[in-house]
Every structure is written in structure tokens, then in C-alpha cells.
Amino acid sequence: MVASFAHTVRGGSLAGELAAREPALTARLQQGLDASEERLRGFAAEAPDPYVARIVGHLIGTGGKRLRPLLTLVGAEFGERDPRTAVDAAALAELVHVASLYHDDVMDQARTRRGAPSANALWGNSVAVLAGNWLLAKAARLAAELGPEILRLQAKVTNRLVTGQIRELTGVSAGEDALSHYFAVVAGKSAALIAMALQSGAIRTGARDDTVQALAEYGEHLGTAFQIADDILDITAASEVSGKEQGKDLAVGVASLPVLLALADEGPGAEELRELLTAAGRAREGAAAVPRAVALLRDGGAPAEAEAMMRARLLRARAALGGLPKGPATRVLYALCDIVADRDH
Ligand code: FPP
Ligand code: MG
Numbered sequence: 624m625v626a627s628f629a630h631t632v633r634g635g636s637l638a639g640e641l642a643a644r645e646p647a648l649t650a651r652l653q654q655g656l657d658a659s660e661e662r663l664r665g666f667a668a669e670a671p672d673p674y675v676a677r678i679v680g681h682l683i684g685t686g687g688k689r690l691r692p693l694l695t696l697v698g699a700e701f702g703e704r705d706p707r708t709a710v711d712a713a714a715l716a717e718l719v720h721v722a723s724l725y726h727d728d729v730m731d732q733a734r735t736r737r738g739a740p741s742a743n744a745l746w747g748n749s750v751a752v753l754a755g756n757w758l759l760a761k762a763a764r765l766a767a768e769l770g771p772e773i774l775r776l777q778a779k780v781t782n783r784l785v786t787g788q789i790r791e792l793t794g795v796s797a798g799e800d801a802l803s804h805y806f807a808v809v810a811g812k813s814a815a816l817i818a819m820a821l822q823s824g825a826i827r828t829g830a831r832d833d834t835v836q837a838l839a840e841y842g843e844h845l846g847t848a849f850q851i852a853d854d855i856l857d858i859t860a861a862s863e864v865s866g867k868e869q870g871k872d873l874a875v876g877v878a879s880l881p882v883l884l885a886l887a888d889e890g891p892g893a894e895e896l897r898e899l900l901t902a903a904g905r906a907r908e909g910a911a912a913v914p915r916a917v918a919l920l921r922d923g924g925a926p927a928e929a930e931a932m933m934r935a936r937l938l939r940a941r942a943a944l945g946g947l948p949k950g951p952a953t954r955v956l957y958a959l960c961d962i963v964a965d966r967d968h
Contacts, residue, residue, distance in 0.1 A: 624964060648951040649958075651706060655696040659713035666718065666761050678746055678754045682721045684721070691716035691816060694959075695824035698838050698951035702828025709827040712769055716820035718762040718775065719910030723784055725755030730788065731875050738866035773823050780819040787811020791877060801883050806847065813853075837943055841956060845941035845963060851933040852966040854879035858920045864967060870913040872923040873900075873920075880932065885925035892923045937964055 667680030671791030692713035727733070728741040729748045735741060743751040759781065766777035787808050795804045821838040830838075857872045858881055872879040878886075885896055896919045898904045905912045920926065937960045947953045 648700070648955065652693065652696050652955075655699075655706060655713060656692055656815065658710045659692045659696070659717065660689075662701045662711060662714040663717055663721075666714070666765075667759075668702055669761075670757070673756070675754075678742065678750060679757050681739075681742050681754075682724055682736060683717075684738040687717075687721075687737050689717060691720050691808060691820040694820040694842065697952050697955050697959075698821035698824025698830070699828045700837065700950070701825045701834045701947070702830035706824075706826040706828055709824040710774060711765060712823040712827050713820075715762055715769065715773070716816065716823065718758055718765065719781065719784075719819075720816060722755045722758035722762060723812075725751050725758065727788070730792070731871055731877070733867065733871060735862070736882055750908070755797070769823070769827070770895055776823060776826075780815045781952030783811040783870055784813035785811075787813075787815070791793055794878070801878070801887075805878065805880060809850045810843065813850035817846030817849065834947060837841045837946055841940050841943040844936045844943060845959065848936040848940065848960075848963050849966075851880050851929055851936065852963055854881055855926050855929050855933070856883075856966065858917050859926055860967065869918045873916050874913045876900075879884050880929045881920055881925040884928045885920050885923050887943050888923060888925065890923075892919050895919060896923075934964060 662682065663683050667676055667683050670676035670679055695709055695713035695716050696706060699706035699712075724736060725742050728736055729743045729751050732743075733741045734744045741751070742754055746754075762777060763774070766774040787810065790804065791808045792814065795801050818839045819842070821842045822835050825835045825838050854872065857867075857879055860869065860871060862869050868874070873882065882896075882900075885893055886900075887893075896916060899908060899916050899919070900914055908915060940960055941957060945952055946954055947956075
């Protein structure tokens with residue numbers, strides 16, 4: 624969200640209003656983002672072979688919202704030390720995220736990411752997975768430089784990311800509720816890293832334990848809301864806006880929240896959707912299956928129902944901020960809840 628955050632800061636929207644009230648903080652966050660960007664690009668350039676450097680630098684170079692580094696830098700505002708000590712932790716959060724995207728695009732057979740061809744589309748699945756591993760190894764080295772607490776956190780979060788993805792693939796266990804399964808998957812694959820971003824920034828500047836804890840709780844809820852928004856956008860956003868293919872979750876059989884809600888529904892739309900998502904339904908409809916399923920989902924009540932769940936999570940994120948000092952950094956965290964609620968890409 625940083626690209627859009629920085630953009631809106633300059634563009635005079637909600638974040639712009641915030642910038643008008645908090646010019647010093649906004650300027651400091653932007654400086655931190657620029658410094659972490661330089662670090663990120665530097666890591667890819669460290670690959671000894673220029674061709675490898677190009678591959679591992681591909682998704683860093685395509686930009687992205689940079690939500691995680693932004694959160695690390697905001698988290699760093701809650702400690703006593705200079706927030707610039709968190710620049711490497713900001714780069715770390717984005718490195719882990721980018722590494723996971725190389726893998727995710729292989730798993731989802733995605734052809735585009737961040738408005739550019741995915742690494743797997745350009746170089747094939749094996750190279751993309753290895754590039755993700757290369758970046759994850761870089762991340763581990765950087766975390767080790769940042770101390771045992773951050774290294775432990777990074778290792779734990781990587782485990783949660785991978786577990787979330789495995790659980791997404793293996794699906795609902797016998798007797799497990801589909802929504803509980805969904806939220807467990809999302810907590811691992813999205814929320815964990817968003818919470819880590821905030822925590823690691825706060826740890827770097829020596830914030831109090833209860834503050835680090837509150838930021839982690841906020842991050843878990845914000846991250847869940849962010850992923851629900853992503854799920855909704857998969858069916859409502861045009862590819863040119865999201866930088867990804869529309870209906871990709873559906874196409875690869877990922878049970879996103881709107882799909883789960885629509886399947887639990889009753890009525891002719893739900894019936895047709897259920898049929899369409901069977902192997903026979905897909906085979907019959909061929910290339911028309913995904914656009915038809917997207918249309919059915921859009922026309923039903925599932926996107927609105929998913930949005931209500933997203934807003935409920937944002938309320939919990941806001942509640943987690945209750946005990947934090949009422950300064951500019953806390954206000955930025957409230958504003959980020961509004962930005963996630965209004966996400967359009
Ligand atoms: C995007 O979800 C995926 C993630 C946020 C996490 C992916 C995690 C892994 C592949 C585990 C491996 C992790 C590491 C660190 C190597 P999505 O497919 O719902 O969203 P999208 O629309 O952005 O693709
Ligand atoms: Mg994906």
C-alpha cells in the first residue's frame with residue numbers, strides 16, 4: 624500500500640489530510656521507505672551472476688504496495704530509539720513477502736503479478752521457486768544481523784506462511800468448519816507477516832512489550848481484513864486495476880471467502896455456482912466457466928457479506944489500538960484501517 628499511500632499523501636486524499644496534520648511523521652516514513660527500498664534493490668544486486676540478479680530482482684523491481692515496510696516503520700515510532708534503526712527490518716518484511724510471492728504465483732499458476740509477467744511466466748516454475756528460496760535465504764541472513772529476537776520471529780512467521788499455504792492446499796479437515804479453516808489459512812498466509820512487520824519495527828526501537836503485543840494484535844486483524852479485501856477484489860476488480868488476473872482464486876480452486884459464502888447460500892445462483900465448480904461443470908463450460916462463476920458471485924450477496932466480515936475485522940484492529948499512546952503513529956494505524964476498507968487494488 625505504500626505506493627498508493629505515498630501517492631495519496633501527495634494526492635490530497637485521506638492520507639493526504641493526515642499528512643497535513645502530521646507532516647513530520649509522513650516525511651520520516653517516506654524517508655524510511657526510500658531507504659528500505661534502496662536496501663531491497665541492493666540485495667538483489669548482490670547476486671554474483673547478472674542473470675540471477677535479474678530474476679531475483681524481478682518482483683522487487685515491479686514495485687507493489689510496500690504495506691509491510693510501511694508498517695515496520697510505523698511500528699518503529701513506538702520505541703525510544705531512532706526509527707531509522709528499523710529500516711533493515713522494513714526491508715526484511717518485504718523480502719519475506721516477495722519470496723512468498725514467487726512461490727505463490729507458481730502454486731496459483733499466475734501469469735501476472737504487480738502488473739508485470741510473473742517470474743514463473745518468464746522463467747518457469749523451477750527457477751521461480753529457486754528465486755523465492757534465494758530471497759528467503761537473504762531474509763534469514765538479514766534477520767540474523769538484526770538479532771536473535773527478530774530471527775526467531777522471522778523463522779516463526781515463515782513457518783506460519785508455509786503452514787497457511789499447505790492448509791489452503793489440503794482444504795478443510797473432516798469435521799472442520801469451512802469458515803474456521805479459511806480464517807486459519809488467512810492468519811498464516813497473510814496476517815502473520817503483517818503482524819511481524821509491525822512487531823519487528825517496534826522491537827528495533829525498544830518499544831515496551833505490551834506495545835509490541837498490541838501492535839501484533841492489530842496486525843493480525845488488519846492482515847486478515849487485507850486478505851479478505853484481496854479475495855473480494857479477485858472477483859470484483861478488473862485486471863488492469865489489480866495487476867493480477869481476475870477470478871484467479873476461482874480458476875485454481877482456492878476457496879476464497881466470497882466463494883465459501885456463496886456456496887453456503889441457497890437459491891438458483893448458488894446452485895449454478897456449485898455445479899459450475901465441479902469438474903463436470905468446468906469441463907462443460909470450458910473457458911467460460913470462470914467468467915460465468917465471477918458473474919454469479921458478483922450478482923449474489925457474497926461480496927457484500929465478505930465486506931461486512933472485513934469491516935468487523937477492522938473494528939477489532941482499531942480496538943487493539945486502544946491502549947497505545949494517542950500520537951501521530953497511532954493515527955496512521957487508524958487511517959490504514961480506512962485505506963484497507965476502501966481498497967480498490
Ligand atoms: C498470496 O495469497 C499469498 C501469500 C500472501 C503467501 C504465500 C506463501 C507461500 C507460498 C508460502 C511460502 C513462503 C515463503 C516465505 C517462501 P493469494 O494467492 O490469495 O493472493 P494473490 O491474489 O496476491 O495471489
Ligand atoms: Mg496467489
